[in-house]
Amino acid sequence: MIKKLLKGMCVGLAxxxxxxxxxxxxxxxxxxxxxxxxxxxxxxxxxxxxxQIKVILLDQxxxxxxxxxxxxxxxxPREVYGAVLDFLKRGGARSVAFDVLYTEPSVYLAxxxxxxxxxxxxxxxxxxxxxxxxxSGDAETWPEGLPxxxxxxxxxxxxxxxxxxxxxxxxxxxxxxxxxxxxxxxLGNVSDQPDEDGVFRRAAMFRVFDGTAVPSLGLAAWFxxxxxxxxxxxxxxxxxxxxxxxxxxxxxxxAILHFVGKSxxxxxxxxxxxIQSELQLQSGEAPTVDPKVFKDAYVLFxxxxxxxxxxxxxxxxKVYPGVEIHATxxxxxxxxxxxxxxxVVVVILATxxxxxxxxxxxxLSRKAWQSVVWFAVFLPVPAALGFFxxxxxxxxxxxxxxxxxxxxxxxxxxxxxxTEGRQKAxxxxxxxxxxxxxxxxxxxxxxxxxxxxxxxxxLTLFFSDIEKFSSFSERLDPETLTGLLNDxxxxxxxxxxxxxxxxxxxxxxxIVAFWNAPLPQADHAARACRAAIRCQRRxxxxxxxxxxxxxxxxxxxIGLNTGEVTVGNMGSRDRFNYTVLGDAANxxxxxxxxxxxxxxxxxxxxxxxxxxxxxxxxxxxxxxxVVGRKSAVRVYQVMGLRGEPLPAVVEPFERGLALCxxxxxxxxxxxxxxxxxxxxxxxxxxRCRALVKDPEGTWDGIWNLTEK
Numbered sequence: 001m002i003k004k005l006l007k008g009m010c011v012g013l014a015x016x017x018x019x020x021x022x023x024x025x026x027x028x029x030x031x032x033x034x035x036x037x038x039x040x041x042x043x044x045x046x047x048x049x050x051x052q053i054k055v056i057l058l059d060q061x062x063x064x065x066x067x068x069x070x071x072x073x074x075x076x077p078r079e080v081y082g083a084v085l086d087f088l089k090r091g092g093a094r095s096v097a098f099d100v101l102y103t104e105p106s107v108y109l110a111x112x113x114x115x116x117x118x119x120x121x122x123x124x125x126x127x128x129x130x131x132x133x134x135x136s137g138d139a140e141t142w143p144e145g146l147p148x149x150x151x152x153x154x155x156x157x158x159x160x161x162x163x164x165x166x167x168x169x170x171x172x173x174x175x176x177x178x179x180x181x182x183x184x185x186x187l188g189n190v191s192d193q194p195d196e197d198g199v200f201r202r203a204a205m206f207r208v209f210d211g212t213a214v215p216s217l218g219l220a221a222w223f224x225x226x227x228x229x230x231x232x233x234x235x236x237x238x239x240x241x242x243x244x245x246x247x248x249x250x251x252x253x254x255a256i257l258h259f260v261g262k263s264x265x266x267x268x269x270x271x272x273x274x275i276q277s278e279l280q281l282q283s284g285e286a287p288t289v290d291p292k293v294f295k296d297a298y299v300l301f302x303x304x305x306x307x308x309x310x311x312x313x314x315x316x317x318k319v320y321p322g323v324e325i326h327a328t329x330x331x332x333x334x335x336x337x338x339x340x341x342x343x344v345v346v347v348i349l350a351t352x353x354x355x356x357x358x359x360x361x362x363x364l365s366r367k368a369w370q371s372v373v374w375f376a377v378f379l380p381v382p383a384a385l386g387f388f389x390x391x392x393x394x395x396x397x398x399x400x401x402x403x404x405x406x407x408x409x410x411x412x413x414x415x416x417x418x419t420e421g422r423q424k425a426x427x428x429x430x431x432x433x434x435x436x437x438x439x440x441x442x443x444x445x446x447x448x449x450x451x452x453x454x455x456x457x458x459l460t461l462f463f464s465d466i467e468k469f470s471s472f473s474e475r476l477d478p479e480t481l482t483g484l485l486n487d488x489x490x491x492x493x494x495x496x497x498x499x500x501x502x503x504x505x506x507x508x509x510x511i512v513a514f515w516n517a518p519l520p521q522a523d524h525a526a527r528a529c530r531a532a533i534r535c536q537r538r539x540x541x542x543x544x545x546x547x548x549x550x551x552x553x554x555x556x557x558i559g560l561n562t563g564e565v566t567v568g569n570m571g572s573r574d575r576f577n578y579t580v581l582g583d584a585a586n587x588x589x590x591x592x593x594x595x596x597x598x599x600x601x602x603x604x605x606x607x608x609x610x611x612x613x614x615x616x617x618x619x620x621x622x623x624x625x626v627v628g629r630k631s632a633v634r635v636y637q638v639m640g641l642r643g644e645p646l647p648a649v650v651e652p653f654e655r656g657l658a659l660c661x662x663x664x665x666x667x668x669x670x671x672x673x674x675x676x677x678x679x680x681x682x683x684x685x686x687r688c689r690a691l692v693k694d695p696e697g698t699w700d701g702i703w704n705l706t707e708k
Contacts, residue, residue, distance in 0.1 A: 008364065054297045080275060083278040101131055190217050205329075263324055386401075454570070461514045461588035466555070565582030622635065625704045
């Protein structure tokens with residue numbers, strides 16, 4: 001057991017070590033991304049904050065409307081966005097953020113830019129877009145004259161010392177032109193990088209430019225409407241504190257987004273419908289969109305028309321407007337539903353634990369179906385853990401666990417096959433000719449119970465021999481004799497193995513077998529008795545066939561004895577046999593021959609009779625002293641199995657035997673003479689008759705046998 005535990009642990013540790021190494025090196029990220037979408041979609045549903053966020057999209061419909069109604073070609077005149085801002089002001093929007101870069105002057109001259117700037121000044125708190133990066137933009141410092149840079153991030157300098165600065169610090173920036181930026185409340189960063197496969201799963205909460213942390217557009221929309229203590233920001237390793245809200249971030253200042261649905265989950269309006277509604281209100285007409293829907297809402301404006309190049313792949317959709325990523329970030333901020341990476345140490349410990357448990361479970365499995373069960377138990381655990389923890393706000397890397405567990409399970413199967421499999425094959429090949437399948441399965445299921453080598457053990461021993469075999473074997477040709485013996489021994493051997501016996505050897509026509517080794521059998525005496533009875537009955541069935549084939553009447557005598565012997569591998573260094581030695585084995589052999597004295601065919605010792613009590617029926621035959629043994633042994637004839645009727649001869653025979661033990665020879669003779677068809681009764685009648693004729697004769701009731 002301990003060896004198997006160690007094997008399972010080693011397999012699990014090896015599997016976990018390999019996969020954790022690949023995971024830490026980022027080699028499993030691509031596979032992990034595949035499981036990401038499944039969890040995101042399963043948990044993507046609106047939150048209580050979702051209605052507070054509105055999205056206005058300049059979609060293809062709006063482009064077509066502008067061209068047909070006002071002959072606007074792209075880009076539109078910037079003054080039309082003033083109508084959007086005026087409408088949002090009417091509705092009482094909390095803040096508005098434009099995911100639009102105004103880094104170049106309008107093609108419609110400076111007045112167009114000034115008109116947009118004026119609209120920004122009239123509207124709700126406004127967040128303009130700035131692009132921070134390493135390759136785009138021409139500004140290396142914050143331009144003078146622009147509004148407040150950003151909220152102060154307390155602890156930024158200390159955090160940067162341990163951050164991945166190349167992913168956080170932007171050396172270049174593309175700012176909006178002064179005419180547009182004049183009246184903005186705040187600038188928000190709109191640059192971000194997807195994962196290696198091009199999908200946006202995380203979002204940068206901020207980037208650092210010219211020593212200042214610039215919030216992302218979605219975060220800036222919240223700051224634009226906030227004030228006082230609520231707008232204070234503090235950063236520390238792993239966390240961004242925004243007021244009393246704690247946002248988990250990685251070393252690059254990015255947070256895992258908790259998507260709340262597909263595109264359009266946040267209430268969305270077309271730019272055309274909003275502009276139309278403002279113009280309708282200015283003309284005194286009923287608006288297409290009621291401005292009250294924007295009351296106290298955070299509004300984000302962006303592009304979704306395919307030709308405007310602001311569609312991005314996300315776990316919930318391959319085509320997702322970039323502005324909606326900012327909306328998702330804002331939603332997560334309001335509900336505090338950002339996901340958190342599971343600590344690396346926890347992942348490592350869990351992977352080691354699951355892998356070792358899986359390896360141990362399969363290594364300890366005795367049968368193939370047990371291994372299959374453990375596969376079914378352990379393989380779903382990492383996925384279930386991933387889904388469970390997602391609902392608790394944690395991102396759990398499923399793939400490293402799944403692969404580690406799978407490798408551990410398969411590795412344990414391979415180890416079992418390489419070690420246990422060879423052992424099982426050895427046991428089957430070594431014992432298949434000597435014991436039945438049931439015993440072999442027990443050996444395989446627990447090889448520790450199979451103790452090879454000499455040991456003292458109580459066994460029930462079986463010896464059988466064919467009556468008068470020598471006399472008729474001489475009359476048979478070799479082919480007929482061999483066929484007879486093969487069939488006879490096969491039939492008898494099958495019965496013995498079916499009862500769990502071990503076939504020690506065939507000696508010509510003789511069979512030697514025993515029970516309670518190599519595996520313990522508490523009912524070994526009963527098993528041996530049943531086997532002996534079944535052998536006799538099987539031979540009764542086959543006797544006519546054997547006689548027809550050979551002309552010989554085949555009968556067999558069987559002797560059983562239970563006692564302590566030495567059992568184990570015996571022989572020379574290069575040739576040995578699993579067999580028995582001891583007086584108990586000799587006695588069983590003598591009892592087989594003693595059947596001749598009583599005319600019986602199945603004789604067992606008193607020790608066997610007592611242990612098999614209740615499982616078989618029969619009668620006491622008497623006491624006898626076999627050749628080579630000083631003490632007498634009481635012997636019995638087994639005549640049937642439990643539940644079968646006792647033969648009629650038993651009761652009168654037992655009365656006669658009792659009279660014999662009492663020395664009442666004449667009375668005993670009278671009883672035995674009433675049983676002329678019973679061989680044992682005829683034997684006793686002959687002895688009693690001799691004693692009656694010789695009044696001076698004495699007999700102690702013990703039969704002394706002079707031949708084996």
